[in-house]
Amino acid sequence: MKRDKKITKLAKKLVEFSKDDRGVVSEAKVGEVLAGLKQVELRNPVATLKAYLAYLRREIALQTAVVSTPAGLSAEALQAIEAKYSAIYGRPISAVTQQDTSLIAGVRVRVGDDVYDASVAGRLQRLAENVH
Numbered sequence: 099m100k101r102d103k104k105i106t107k108l109a110k111k112l113v114e115f116s117k118d119d120r121g122v123v124s125e126a127k128v129g130e131v132l133a134g135l136k137q138v139e140l141r142n143p144v145a146t147l148k149a150y151l152a153y154l155r156r157e158i159a160l161q162t163a164v165v166s167t168p169a170g171l172s173a174e175a176l177q178a179i180e181a182k183y184s185a186i187y188g189r190p191i192s193a194v195t196q197q198d199t200s201l202i203a204g205v206r207v208r209v210g211d212d213v214y215d216a217s218v219a220g221r222l223q224r225l226a227e228n229v230h
């Protein structure tokens with residue numbers, strides 16, 4: 099489905115309004131944007147909200163490091179991951195953990211579309227691909 103250019107432009111602008119002074123999407127700012135949208139009459143409110151949600155999800159994914167591990171991580175390890183990826187990307191990154199026992203050992207980190215794999219399962223897979 100092709101989006102109307104005006105709706106796309108508006109949705110992207112709404113995402114910018116949804117960021118706090120650090121450039122991070124905040125729940126409070128999203129609430130303000132939604133409250134503001136209730137006050138205006140949109141030409142196509144459903145399409146606008148769908149586009150806003152899609153761009154908002156993308157922005158949140160870019161600001162989040164999803165850390166997959168076979169076991170949990172300490173708060174200090176998560177803080178170190180946040181600091182490392184914030185430095186790499188030059189913007190604030192928050193880390194969340196996700197348990198994945200298929201990794202055997204190590205971690206896999208996803209920030210947006212970027213994946214950093216330091217797991218045993220990932221190394222074994224790369225080794226198997228290089229053999230063939």
